[in-house]
Amino acid sequence: MHKKLLIPGPTEVSKEILQEQTQYLIGHREKAFSDLYGGITDKISKYFQLPVEYKPTVTTGSGSIWFDIVGRSIVKEKALACVNGAFSERCAQTLASCGKQTDILKVEMGEAIKPEAVAEKLATGKYDTLTVCHNETSTGVRSPIDEIGNLVKKEFPEVIFAVDAVSSMAGDKTLPQDFNCDIVFGSTQKCFALPPGLAVGLVSDLAVERAKTVPNRGAYTDLVDIFEFEKKHQTPFTPNISLLYALNKRMDLLLEETYDKVYQRHQDMANYTQAWARKHFSMFPEAGYESITVSCINSNGKDVKALNQKLGEKGYLISAGYGKLADKTFRIGHMGEWNLQGIKDVLAVIDEIWGF
Ligand SMILES: Cc1ncc(COP(=O)(O)O)c(C=O)c1O
DSSP states (O other): OOOEEOSSSSOOOOHHHHHHTTSOOOOTTSHHHHHHHHHHHHHHHHHTTOOTTEEEEEEESOTTHHHHHIIIIIOSSEEEEEESSHHHHHHHHHHHHTTOEEEEEEOOTTOOOOHHHHHHHHTTSOOSEEEEESEETTTTEEOOHHHHHHHHHHHOTTSEEEEEOTTTBTTBOOOHHHHTOSEEEEETTTTTOSOSSEEEEEEEHHHHHHHHTOSOOOSTTOHHHHHHHHTTTOOSSOOOHHHHHHHHHHHHHHHHHOHHHHHHHHHHHHHHHHHHHHHHSEESSOTTOBOSSEEEEEOTTOOHHHHHHHHHHTTEEOEEOOGGGTTTEEEEEOOTTOOHHHHHHHHHHHHHHHTO
16 A cells, blocks of 8 residues: 655655656756756746845755865865764765864754854854754754844855755755855755656856865765856756656746745644644654744654554654654654645544544
8 A cells, every 4th residue: 555655754745746747858968957957947037036146956966975076066165064964964975075174153953043043153264064853854954044144144145054954955045145155056856846866956047156165076976066067057967857747846846836935835734733742742843943844743752663563554644752762752844735634634543543
């Protein structure tokens, strides 16, 4: 039986979207491809209301490729990487593995990254790049990126600010112009509700200018090259054309629903899930910083593995805690194609299994 995915990625993908990928392939240097790809990036610009100083691109490669792009193409001398969970930690490790000096600003798991702490570090003047994860999927924490971005823009304009919105873009609000950041990226297998394999990056002209001054940018991770090809509505290397067909359809659906309504749908699902969690358990994130796309819930000793076994028989899959939080928490992803009624139905099944 197909289990509907409520894990925080990959998330449920509709038949309609899966079907899009069965179209015949086209050559990626043909006009037909530029028409397709240029159409997709136009739709992305429209959906995210991008001002002229920001440009979209779609990478073949999941969200993690952007850790490498930032490490290779953006960090000049030294980065400040903010860490509050497993994915932000991986970002920090990637920057360092690109051979760039990387200092870590670490807070406890469950806490958000706060502007004051970032300001104190940046005030040393040592950093040219800052990374923060908007939506830490391992802990369900949403950091106040707009507050951090306002501070960076006002007080540290020379710092390029890159934001991991892998599990929030196309669900939560992630406009780079509101975040006041230079780069924000999201993966297709999360709120875009597509199969994994692509990532959407929204990038400021300033970030591309920075990249021009950074040597050894690699090939796949060369942001300058990526945006040179964007001018022709192409990608430097052979892209995943089948997935681009699916993304094209998804952008139509997102535009039809509208940015504000997509956000509201995710907020509604989060409100309901978190009210349910507080009734029976408690939320793992510090209050006021809960993600609206994934709820990380303290399991209070309940057997989540056994629950998932039973849920599987009913056709659903939720997620255990991530890494160090495996036994302490469980996570319900409410993103992408899910809606409030769907979440209500699943939580009612859990109520029945657990006897609430
Ligand atoms: C916040 C966050 N960042 C980065 C990643 C890595 O993204 P991907 O698996 O698309 O490479 C994930 C994956 O779950 C994530 O949740």
